[in-house]
Amino acid sequence: MEINQRYPGCRKYTKLSALVKLYNLKAKHGMSDVCFTELLILQGDLLPEGNTIPTSMYEAKKTLCALGLSYEKMHACPNDCILYRKEYEDSTNCRSCGISRWKEGKDSILKEGVPAKVVWYFPPIPRFKRMFQSxxxxxxxxxxxxxxxxxxxxxxxxDSPSWKLLDDKWPEFGNEPRNLRLALSSDGFNPHSSLSSRYSCWPLILVTYNLPPWMCMKRKFMMLTLLISGPKQPGNDIDVYLEPLIDDLKSLWDGIKGVYDAHNGEYFTLRAALMWTINDFPAYGNLSGCVVKGYKACPICGDDTPSHRVEKWPQNLLHWA
Incomplete structure (x- = not known):
């Protein structure tokens, strides 16, 4: 029997293609890991003896790693100062605030090798390549x-002016319709309880606007690139966590050679540009660095924002308050 067959004599599906189909169903219908494991066990019982279907979610993930769509776990400073990458990769203490890289236990002893904070990064370039292979x-x-x-x-x-402006300013980019136009969406939420603010989770999602309107906003084309979690939101320090994504976006702007286009049957150089962000007003301030509250809070007018200070409250208003 061939090692990639689901069972002896199966010609329609390989082990990997069958598992991808099943995993797509899991993602589409929000199936839990426990439910998916039970489905795999049932599949194995229904198929002939000698089938190669995994019997657990853990085994399925190990098989799906062959697709090359992995993620990176990056250690971060608990105070949002740095990511332990590049020149800080081997550091054990933050060079900004001095706090340890490792988690402190209840006995106040550092657990060496256990990071105090972890960020999950999902590189977008392999995923863009995979999109063109379909x-x-x-x-x-x-x-x-x-x-x-x-x-x-x-x-x-x-049809927007910003799309046309990019075409006019960089015509070599606009002349290739396969070059990607992206939007970055981000916001924070509490995954445990809406009534508690003791934990914050910030996903960053890339949206590809080359796709037609009925596809670009579907969940399967919204690409999770970064997941920031911790006891507090990153705030204005979110730029620290954006470093790996910015590096990849710079590489995409310069061009990724050797991307295979399955529709045209040829290799080409893929480029991409980040054109928009999608977020609420406070998150806009964090991502752009603009002031969004208080004095000169209009991000459009900037320093020309008119403002008037109330020198003294009238007595009747103070009495009413």
Whole structure:
């Protein structure tokens, strides 16, 4: 029996393709890990003896690693000063605040090797390459350039002035319809309870606007790139956690050579540009560094924001308060 067959004599699915189909169902319908494990066990019982279907979520993940869509766990300073990467990779203490890299136990003893804070990073470049390796998705990524009806109305981000400005300013980028136009969405939430603020989780998601409108906002095309979790939100220090993503975005702007386009059957150099952010007003201030509250809080007017200070409250208002 071939090692990649589901069972002896199976010609329609390999072990990997069957597992990918099952995992897509899990993601589509929000299936829990326990439920998925039980489904795999049932699949193994229903198939003939000698089948290679994994019997647990752990084994399934090990098999899916063959797709190359892995993630990186990066150690971070608990005070959001640095990521332990590049020149800080071998450091054991933060060079800014001096706090230890390792977690402190209840007995106040450092647990060497156990990081105090971890950030999950999902590199987008391998995922973009995988999108172009799908014939249907690769075709959809050039929908904005191949569409037939352009009626002068804004029905897609390609009709926006910012899209056209990018084409005019960098025509070599705009002339290749496969180059990606991206938006970055971020916000914080408490995954445990809406009534407690003792824990914060900040996902950063990339949205690909090359796709047609009925596809670009679907969950499977919203690409999680960064997951920041901890007892407090990163605030203005979120730029520290954006470092690996910015490095990859710079590489995408310079161009990634040797990307295979399954629709056209050729290799090309992929480039991408981050054009927009999607977030609420406080998160906008964190990502852009603009003041969004108090004095000169208008991010459009900036220093020209008119402001008037109330010198003295009237007595009747003070009495009412």
């Amino acid at each position: 014939h249907e998705t690769s075709k959809s990524l050039t929908w904005h350039a191949a569409r037939k009806s352009i009626d002068g109305q804004m029905s897609h981000p390609a």
